[in-house]
Amino acid sequence: MPTPSQPQRPTVTLVGAGPGAPDLLTLKAVKAIASATVLLVDDLVNDEVLAHARPDARIVHVGKRGGCKSTPQAFIEKLMIQSALAGETVVRLKGGDPFIFGRGGEEVEHLEAEGVQVRVVNGITSGLAAVTSLNVPLTHREHAHGVVFVTGHAKPGDSGTDWAVLARCAHQARLTLVIYMGVSSAEQIESGLLEGLPAHTPLAIVQRATLPQQRHAVTTLGQLQQTLHEQQLGSPSVIIVGDVLRGLAQMQATSETTNLQAA
Structure with missing residues (x-):
C-alpha cells in the first residue's frame, strides 16, 4: 500500500545575490528568487535583481550595512522562521555569498534549531x-x-x-x-x-x-x-x-x- 506523503518540512533558502551587477546572478539564484513568496533583502542587493521575483511576492528590505542603521539580526531570523512555519517559500537574499561575511552560518544555526530546513545558493563574493x-x-x-x-x-x-x-x-x-x-x-x-x-x-x-x-x-x-x-x-x-x-x-x-x- 502506498504510504501517505509526509508533510513538507518548512524551508528557508539563503541566496547569494553576488557583488552587485544583476547579470552575475547564478541560474540557481534566479530560480530561487522566482519561486519565493517572501523575500528578505539585504541593503547591498541591487534592486534590478528583484525583477526576477514573482509579482505577488512579499518583499521585505532588511538593510544591514556597517555605520548605518541596520535591521536587528534577531528580528530577521524571527521573521524567516515565522514565514517558513506559516508555509511561505522564503528566500533570504544577501549581497555577495551567504557564507562569506554574510552571517549565513549564524542563520543556519538558528533556523535549524527551530526545525526549519536551510538550503544555500552561493553567489560571487x-x-x-x-x-x-x-x-x-x-x-x-x-x-x-x-x-x-x-x-x-x-x-x-x-x-x-x-x-x-x-x-x-x-x-x-x-x-x-x-x-x-x-x-x-x-x-x-x-x-x-x-x-x-x-x-x-x-x-x-x-x-x-x-x-x-x-x-x-x-x-x-x-x-x-x-x-x-x-x-x-x-x-x-x-x-x-x-x-x-x-x-x-x-x-x-x-x-x-x-x-x-x-x-
Whole structure:
C-alpha cells in the first residue's frame, strides 16, 4: 500500500545575490528568487535583481550595512522562521555569498534549531569580483600561493584581527589579502600590516565593484589612508593587498610617467 506523503518540512533558502551587477546572478539564484513568496533583502542587493521575483511576492528590505542603521539580526531570523512555519517559500537574499561575511552560518544555526530546513545558493563574493574587475588574479604561481579573506569590521567586544600577525604570515607564505569592510578601520589596518609587510607592497581599493558607479585606486600599503582620503573612496569597498597587483601598479606608474612627459 502506498504510504501517505509526509508533510513538507518548512524551508528557508539563503541566496547569494553576488557583488552587485544583476547579470552575475547564478541560474540557481534566479530560480530561487522566482519561486519565493517572501523575500528578505539585504541593503547591498541591487534592486534590478528583484525583477526576477514573482509579482505577488512579499518583499521585505532588511538593510544591514556597517555605520548605518541596520535591521536587528534577531528580528530577521524571527521573521524567516515565522514565514517558513506559516508555509511561505522564503528566500533570504544577501549581497555577495551567504557564507562569506554574510552571517549565513549564524542563520543556519538558528533556523535549524527551530526545525526549519536551510538550503544555500552561493553567489560571487565581492572580494573576487573586485580583483577580477582589475583583470588581476587572487593567486598566481609566481606571486601568491594562496588568498586570505578577512574582515576589517570586528563585532562589539571583539578585538578583531591581529593585523601584524596576519602580515607576517602573508609575507612568509606569499598570500594575497582581501579585506572586507575595512575603510573605517584603515588606520589600524595600515599600521598593523606594516609590522610584517613592506610599505611598498602593492594595494588596491575597489569601491562598488561591478556596478556602473565602480571606482578604484591602485597604491601601496604605506599610502592606504592617504589614498582613501585623496580619492574620497568609502564603503562599500574591498581592499586587496599583495604582489598579484604588482603588474597593475607598474602599468599605472608607466601611464603616469607617459602622461607627465606628454604634458
